[in-house]
Each structure stands twice: as structure tokens, then as C-alpha cells.
Amino acid sequence: MQFTPYLSFAGQCAEAMRFYGEIFGATPQMQTFASVPPGGDMPPLPAEMQDWIMHADLRLPNGASLMGADMPPQFGGEPQSGVSIALTLPAETAEATFERLASGGTVRMPFGATFFSAGFGMCKDRFGTSWMVITA
Template sequence: MSIATTTHLNFRGTARAALEHYQSVFGGDLAVVTYEQAGALTDGAEPEQIMWGQVASPEGFRVMAYDVPAERPWEPGVAPFFVSVRGATFEEVEAYWTRLAEGATVLVPFAASAWSPGYGMLVDPFGVTWVLDVAVAYEG
């Protein structure tokens, strides 16, 4: 078992440009999934915005980013990041989720999603937003 934490940056409409910039600085592979590709489009004006994106380099640099959808509040500099925890199995990540969820505000319950056998989002009692998921190979 092993887990990894990654800084998950939040933008509105500029996630792709930010990830491309970080890739130009640190190198590595860029992977992005739009809201349209994920079947999660809630605003017709946002099909090409990034629902999930990542730059990962062989040297160990890793950053994730997404475009906060229009239906969620967002203000630059306010809640500019999440902490992303990824694990290899549902059981492993679910155990972390259960402990982290104590006293937290659950935004998305931990359950299967279109992209992972286990995904959830919560805000802990200290105001930090956590995204936990089971890592799977990217098929896009």
C-alpha cells in the first residue's frame, strides 16, 4: 500500500493554460479531461473547461488542477487549492476517508464515480478541502 498527496489547484477557465505553463517549466506529461469528456457538463458554456488535469514529471514534480464550475462559488485567492490523496485500492482510500470525514463537511460522498472506483470530497474541521480517490490508469 502507498498513497501520494498532490497539490490540486483551483481556477475558473484558466486551468489548461496554467497546466501548460507548469509543464513548460518542469517538463513531464500533461493529461487533461474536460467536463464534456467526463460526461459532467452542467453549464453549456463550459464544455472545454478542465474537470481534471495533471502535470507529472519523471523527476517527481506533480500538480493537479481544474476549472471550478460556474455553479460553485469561486474567488481568486480564496480556497485556491485542494489536497488530493490517491491510493491503490478502494479499501485503503476508504479507510482514510472514514477517519478524515469525522467532524468534516462532506461535499461529495466517497463512492464510485465515472473515473474511479472510489472518489469523494470533504472539508475538514480546519477548513481544508480534501479530494480522495482510487488511482486508476488514464484511458483517455
């Protein structure tokens, strides 16, 4: 069994997934709502939401995946809350990755040594995703 985080956005999914792709070294695959074939069972969306991302998949070189979508309010979309993505990285890359994720966001706990790890930090990135970065 494998758990895959699936992130919810409100119009920023494409930008967020490209950002994560730059950080983690992968290219996201994305499909917009405009690409849904006509006559399907998808409720109609306003024109301004047609370019929103219906599904995005960022497959990382190590086999892990991060998924997400823009969630229109009429589909019951809710912003991300109450969940953090825990990311374990080698000591030589953990702090730099944390700093990139935190750039433009909010640092909740600065990256530094703790009683349980040589490096740990918590942040919410500029897209609303909460991260916990820890050294291996």
C-alpha cells in the first residue's frame, strides 16, 4: 500500500505543481477542465475556470508521486487545512529544500536541530500547502 498526497487548489494548481516540479526535479503532467470531452457527466464550469487543472500528477524520480487539482466551489472544493506533507531528505539537501518551500510562504518552525533530528522545520508555502521537512 502507498499513500499519495492529493492537494486542493483554487486556480493555482498549475503554478504550484510547476514550482514543486522545479524543487523536486520532475515535470508535472496536467489536464485542464477544458480537455473534458463534451457530453460527459461533468457539470459545466464558468469560462474563467476552464483552464483550471482537473488533475495533476508529479511523478518523482524515486517513484513517489504528488497529485493535485483545482477544486471549483460548485464541486465542493475546500482549501487545504489540517494536513502537512512530511518530507525526509538527506542532511545535505534538507535545509535548502525547506527554504525554497518556505519562500513567499510562512515559516511555522524555523529549520534547525531538535532533540529528534539534526534538522527539522515546518512551513506553509505560498500556495497553502503545509510542509514538515526533516533530515534523514
